[in-house]
Amino acid sequence: MASHRRPTQPGPTRSARVTVLSAALATAAAALGAAPADAEPGATVTPRAARSTVDGLFDQAEQATELYDRATERADLLRARLARTQDGIARGQQRLNLLRGALGALAGAQYRAGAIDPSLALLLSSDPDTYLDRAATLEQAGVLQAGDLRQVRQAQRALAQQRADAHHDLDELRRSRTQVARHKRAVQEKLDRARKLLKTLPTAQRAVYDRASRSGGGGLPPLGALPVSGRAAAAVLAARGAVGRPYVWGANGPHGFDCSGLMQWAYAQAGVALPRTSQEQRYAGRQIPLSQARPGDLVVYRSDAGHVGMYMGNGQVVHAPYPGARVRYDPVDMMPISSVTRV
Structure with missing residues (x-):
């Protein structure tokens, strides 16, 4: 990360x-x-x-x-x-x-x-x-x-x-x-x-x-496109609502998250059970090119699949970045992308 x-x-x-x-x-x-x-x-x-x-x-x-x-x-x-x-x-x-x-x-x-x-x-x-x-x-x-x-x-x-x-x-x-x-x-x-x-x-x-979230503490940035399904839309709303909550290693909500814990919790609010780790989450759906990403898709980073965020559109993801930081928006290309998964 x-x-x-x-x-x-x-x-x-x-x-x-x-x-x-x-x-x-x-x-x-x-x-x-x-x-x-x-x-x-x-x-x-x-x-x-x-x-x-x-x-x-x-x-x-x-x-x-x-x-x-x-x-x-x-x-x-x-x-x-x-x-x-x-x-x-x-x-x-x-x-x-x-x-x-x-x-x-x-x-x-x-x-x-x-x-x-x-x-x-x-x-x-x-x-x-x-x-x-x-x-x-x-x-x-x-x-x-x-x-x-x-x-x-x-x-x-x-x-x-x-x-x-x-x-x-x-x-x-x-x-x-x-x-x-x-x-x-x-x-x-x-x-x-x-x-x-x-x-x-x-x-x-x-x-x-x-630094705080890239949202600047103001309103939430607009979605660049509509989610592909109702469950993706529910997960997006949950992830957006988690912005500002602290990174807590080993936690999967609702008051703190690590990166994969945030994805698991957000999709749980949509009634979808994701695996616990980012390495497993990359295979929790269909892999697609980044050019086809829509809000709700999981973006997995690095060759070891050691980090994951949720695509929000407009070239941004929501993720729990690292210990001591809070859930926030960052550019989707903030680090090498391993895969994009549509749940």
């Missing part, structure tokens, strides 16, 4: 930015009082170099935020699936208890008659492994009808499979939580370094990052 934060004059190329990113630690240290390792003795870091490093740190923070969003979404899905599995286990155990209760009634009747078949006692064993290993004996014993026996065996096996699934999901949930925590630390590290570096910029340069 670096390009849309630059002053009006052209900024460094993508390859130059990659070079800066690879030296982010050295540059940040230089801006805080130490010169980069390859600098001449007594050299100082220029505001332009500092801005480039801040841009790179914000880019890295946004990429880490997308990974955080993806891991969080995965953890949420796993929690929901685990809850459903546990409900299924409870129902399966209840069904098995009923089946075993029926067998117990049969055993009681035999006992009252003065004898209980040893094979039926085996079936009522509380050890499922013992039961499954020796169930064939019961079939041959003829104590129960074959259909009754199959029901008990199927219920026992289904319950064992559900428990195995729950164990697998629980392990994966633990791994997903670890990923969430790791990506969260990465985001916070990048943002902390960027904030420290911003403090070293002259006031005029720092204002580039603090």
